[in-house]
Amino acid sequence: MSGWVTVAGLGPGDEALVTDEVRAAIAGATDIVGYIPYVARIAPRDGLTLHPTDNRVELDRANHALDMAAAGRRVVVVSSGDPGVFAMASALFEALETRPDPDASDIRILPGITAMLAAAARLGAPLGHDFCAINLSDNLKPWDLIEHRLRLAAQAGFAMAWYNPRSRSRPHQFARALEILREELPEKTLISFARAVTTPEESIQTVPLAKATPDMADMRTVVIVGTAATRRVGRWVYTPRSAG
Amino acid sequence: MSGWVTVAGLGPGDEALVTDEVRAAIAGATDIVGYIPYVARIAPRDGLTLHPTDNRVELDRANHALDMAAAGRRVVVVSSGDPGVFAMASALFEALETRPDPDASDIRILPGITAMLAAAARLGAPLGHDFCAINLSDNLKPWDLIEHRLRLAAQAGFAMAWYNPRSRSRPHQFARALEILREELPEKTLISFARAVTTPEESIQTVPLAKATPDMADMRTVVIVGTAATRRVGRWVYTPRSAG
Numbered sequence: 001m002s003g004w005v006t007v008a009g010l011g012p013g014d015e016a017l018v019t020d021e022v023r024a025a026i027a028g029a030t031d032i033v034g035y036i037p038y039v040a041r042i043a044p045r046d047g048l049t050l051h052p053t054d055n056r057v058e059l060d061r062a063n064h065a066l067d068m069a070a071a072g073r074r075v076v077v078v079s080s081g082d083p084g085v086f087a088m089a090s091a092l093f094e095a096l097e098t099r100p101d102p103d104a105s106d107i108r109i110l111p112g113i114t115a116m117l118a119a120a121a122r123l124g125a126p127l128g129h130d131f132c133a134i135n136l137s138d139n140l141k142p143w144d145l146i147e148h149r150l151r152l153a154a155q156a157g158f159a160m161a162w163y164n165p166r167s168r169s170r171p172h173q174f175a176r177a178l179e180i181l182r183e184e185l186p187e188k189t190l191i192s193f194a195r196a197v198t199t200p201e202e203s204i205q206t207v208p209l210a211k212a213t214p215d216m217a218d219m220r221t222v223v224i225v226g227t228a229a230t231r232r233v234g235r236w237v238y239t240p241r242s243a244g
Numbered sequence: 245m246s247g248w249v250t251v252a253g254l255g256p257g258d259e260a261l262v263t264d265e266v267r268a269a270i271a272g273a274t275d276i277v278g279y280i281p282y283v284a285r286i287a288p289r290d291g292l293t294l295h296p297t298d299n300r301v302e303l304d305r306a307n308h309a310l311d312m313a314a315a316g317r318r319v320v321v322v323s324s325g326d327p328g329v330f331a332m333a334s335a336l337f338e339a340l341e342t343r344p345d346p347d348a349s350d351i352r353i354l355p356g357i358t359a360m361l362a363a364a365a366r367l368g369a370p371l372g373h374d375f376c377a378i379n380l381s382d383n384l385k386p387w388d389l390i391e392h393r394l395r396l397a398a399q400a401g402f403a404m405a406w407y408n409p410r411s412r413s414r415p416h417q418f419a420r421a422l423e424i425l426r427e428e429l430p431e432k433t434l435i436s437f438a439r440a441v442t443t444p445e446e447s448i449q450t451v452p453l454a455k456a457t458p459d460m461a462d463m464r465t466v467v468i469v470g471t472a473a474t475r476r477v478g479r480w481v482y483t484p485r486s487a488g
Contacts, residue, residue: 016265019357024260058485084364086485090372093482102478109365111357113263120328121353128334130393132376132402140486149374149400156396157389158376234346238337241302241330242384 003069005105007089009082009112010041014198017113025076025110033065034078034088042078056139058088062095066105082114086135086163115222116161119194122204124236126192126224131159136166136177143173150177154184159230159239162223166214175214181225185209190226190237193217206237247313249349251333253326253356254285258442261357269320269354277309278322278332286322300383302332306339310349326358330379330407359466360405363438366448368480370436370468375403380410380421387417394421398428403474403483406467410458419458425469429453434470434481437461450481 006025011017026032031049032042039052053061065075079087089109096102120127132153136146153160166174181189187210195203195218205216217223230239250269255261270276275293276286283296297305309319323331333353340346364371376397380390397404410418425433431454439447439462449460461467474483 011263014265016268017263017355019255019261019263021258021260082361082365084361084369084371086372089365089369090482090485093369093372093477093480094484096480097477102480107480109368111261111361111365113355113357114361117326117328117355117358121326121333121355124353125328125333125337127328127377128330128337130376130378132374132397133371134374145401149402152396152400153376153402156393156400158393158397233337233341236337236340236346236351238334240338241334 002106003072003074004108005065005069005075005077005092006108006110007077007079007083007092008110009079009087009114010038011113012081012115012118012198013196017118017198019110019112022110022112025108028074029076030073031068031075032078033061033075038078038080058091059095062088062092065092066095066099069105079112080115082112083109084111085114085133115163115197116224118197119161119192119204119222119224122194122197123192123206123224124233125238126190126226126230127159127161128239128241129159129227129229130157131161133161133163135163136174137164138170138173147176147180150180151184154181157227159227160225162225164219165217165221165223167219171214174217178209178212178214181209186228189228190230190232192224192237193221194224195221197222206232246350247316247318248352249309249313249319249321249336250352250354251321251323251327251336252354253323253331253358254282255357256325256359256362256442257440261362261442263354263356266354266356269352272318273320274317275312275319276322277305277319282322282324302335303339306332306336309336310339310343313349323356324359326356327353328355329358329377359407359441360468362441363405363436363448363466363468366438366441367436367450367468368477369482370434370470370474371403371405372483372485373403373471373473374401375405377405377407379407380418381408382414382417391420391424394424395428398425401471403471404469406469408463409461409465409467411463415458418461422453422456422458425453430472433472434474434476436468436481437465438468439465441466
């Protein structure tokens with residue numbers, strides 16, 4: 001029996017946002033690997049071994065998955081959202097790079113609904129024009145580079161989605177990110193804080209940049225920053241297609 | 245009976261990438277509105293009226309949907325990919341803005357798998373680091389602004405996804421976009437052309453920027469531009485999480 005590894009996106013939380021493709025992969029798996037809360041979303045069954053692991057061990061997890069596949073297991077690495085957006089797909093290829101024959105592994109990446117698009121849908125259409133996605137965590141890149149990107153993104157007129165905006169260990173950085181926005185964008189620019197979207201803990205608020213405060217975000221929040229053209233219509237927030 | 249409008253993302257083409265949430269909305273609809281090839285994906289049934297329309301009539305289509313909902317119909321506006329990414333959600337809110345009471349309409353936006361994420365999954369993980377999405381069509385914004393954004397995005401070190409890269413009426417613009425990349429990025433930067441991803445017509449190729457030519461893209465192609473750190477591992481293309 002030949003093994004495989006599939007990296008699958010579970011979407012933001014609601015089971016109705018999991019694709020059939022991902023469900024089929026899970027149904028055919030012998031092993032599920034992933035961060036504890038994502039593995040907790042998989043229903044246990046006979047013949048399926050769950051391997052929940054802690055955060056920040058992405059490379060170990062990827063190597064474990066590749067090792068099991070080489071031994072004939074059928075392994076699904078579960079990510080929340082989309083596996084290619086600040087999630088497990090890159091980590092898997094980083095692990096693959098250190099192995100003798102990368103193409104010997106049978107690998108598939110299955111897309112999912114990433115948090116920013118679920119958040120945007122709840123808000124209206126704030127990413128309806130050109131936009132960018134930035135991971136605000138400096139675990140794997142220097143903070144200076146993040147500041148540089150925020151500034152250029154604002155100058156380019158991109159709407160933005162920020163992932164991992166704020167951690168307990170570096171609350172000052174998120175305050176600094178808001179400060180950069182204030183230097184580059186009008187005070188009335190709309191900024192939305194979408195927490196735990198599509199889960200029972202969902203909470204969403206939109207404020208003008210002038211009123212945004214660091215405590216509005218935590219690590220379960222995606223922050224959506226509008227452009228100069230982003231506006232409200234009724235209870236919705238959207239960016240017109242023709243935004244300058 | 246009270247009507248509603250739901251704007252739903254059908255994903256890139258494969259039916260296994262449609263979410264249950266979207267399927268449930270379609271199952272409850274009386275009317276389906278959308279661009280001809282997207283409406284063609286909906287199975288006809290008794291009690292369901294299909295309203296396929298041509299491209300470039302997005303506002304008419306949105307108003308038609310809102311009018312029908314006001315008359316008690318249950319309307320799904322279908323988009324390919326995700327409705328919030330260069331698709332029908334923004335057009336709906338533009339139409340809503342011209343109406344007397346925006347919150348009188350019962351509206352929902354349902355996310356889908358957008359083309360760039362389906363393409364990225366096929367390629368590996370080229371969007372595994374910070375990235376941006378740019379619509380290269382100048383139907384609704386000046387070409388100068390697009391050039392400006394491309395340049396800043398390259399300088400910021402974003403991976404990029406380009407939607408609507410090339411039309412018959414403006415082939416020179418796509419050539420110009422490649423020229424700007426060559427001015428800003430190393431010649432060896434990987435660029436991928438993903439056409440009709442997840443459909444029977446799917447074709448994908450990756451070349452170094454030096455070898456990219458305008459004929460590699462058409463309007464069914466999503467172009468994925470790597471960063472300086474994007475590289476191949478076996479048959480895959482990926483951007484490491486730590487990319488500078």
